[in-house]
Amino acid sequence: MSEPMIQCRGLSKSYRKGNNVVTPLEKLDLDVPRGEFLALMGPSGSGKTTLLNLLSGIDSPTEGSLVIAGKELAKLSRRELTKWRASQVGYIFQLYHLVPVLTAFENVELPLLLSPMSKKERHVRVESALSLVGLHDRMHHTPTELSGGQEQRVAIARALVANPSLLVADEPTGDLDRESATRILDLLKQLSREHGKTIVMVTHDPRAAESADRTLHLEKGLLVS
Numbered sequence: 001m002s003e004p005m006i007q008c009r010g011l012s013k014s015y016r017k018g019n020n021v022v023t024p025l026e027k028l029d030l031d032v033p034r035g036e037f038l039a040l041m042g043p044s045g046s047g048k049t050t051l052l053n054l055l056s057g058i059d060s061p062t063e064g065s066l067v068i069a070g071k072e073l074a075k076l077s078r079r080e081l082t083k084w085r086a087s088q089v090g091y092i093f094q095l096y097h098l099v100p101v102l103t104a105f106e107n108v109e110l111p112l113l114l115s116p117m118s119k120k121e122r123h124v125r126v127e128s129a130l131s132l133v134g135l136h137d138r139m140h141h142t143p144t145e146l147s148g149g150q151e152q153r154v155a156i157a158r159a160l161v162a163n164p165s166l167l168v169a170d171e172p173t174g175d176l177d178r179e180s181a182t183r184i185l186d187l188l189k190q191l192s193r194e195h196g197k198t199i200v201m202v203t204h205d206p207r208a209a210e211s212a213d214r215t216l217h218l219e220k221g222l223l224v225s
């Protein structure tokens with residue numbers, strides 16, 4: 001069997017809060033195969049965002065090991081980790097986090113501005129990411145001229161533009177109506193099935209989780225199924 005895209009072993013994260021220690025994730029073991037679309041559910045405070053932040057290299061574990069695409073993240077230097085994050089992970093947020101004064105094109109271009117590539121290549125990549133999410137005809141619009149669903153599709157194009165193998169999404173449909181949410185979920189499904197992206201999506205919505213290949217439940221930092 002091929003090596004999983006994500007391999008967590010005994011993964012724990014603790015924070016100190018005054019005199020207390022909070023442990024949002026406790027000794028988590030998890031394998032996610034390449035190309036899987038995984039949904040993570042669980043009550044508020046159960047550690048879902050904490051896990052996404054570890055998987056995307058934004059935060060580091062207190063204990064345990066995390067291997068992504070064969071790389072043990074703890075062994076990377078700060079600089080290597082920054083580079084790894086920029087090329088291997090796309091982060092999708094509930095509230096899109098687009099820059100309001102930039103157009104859709106400029107928002108999607110942002111992650112590429114520090115890459116050593118020609119302007120021409122950058123533009124080809126931005127246009128192809130916007131085409132993939134079905135927004136090529138809106139690329140000169142600013143976020144205020146787009147609907148919530150379209151803003152989220154721009155944010156997905158931005159997450160995809162560097163061609164990462166892993167996408168993490170924190171409640172990507174949490175602020176959308178049912179129809180826009182369905183379109184976003186269909187797009188995520190397509191990205192895993194046709195483009196081989198591994199996707200870990202946090203959601204509170206059981207209907208959103210149905211779009212995924214598998215759903216796991218976290219409770220108090222532990223996987224319960």
Ligand SMILES: Nc1ncnc2c1ncn2[C@@H]1O[C@H](COP(=O)(O)OP(=O)(O)OP(=O)(O)O)[C@@H](O)[C@H]1O
Pocket residue numbers: 015016017022023024042043044045046047048049050051
């Ligand atoms: N940087 C931090 N410092 C201290 N405590 C933290 C920090 N980040 C998270 N926590 C705590 O860890 C616990 C889990 O938080 P987390 O955001 O992972 O939960 P969640 O399952 O994503 O919740 P929600 O569904 O409400 O977003 C919470 O009790 C939270 O207060």
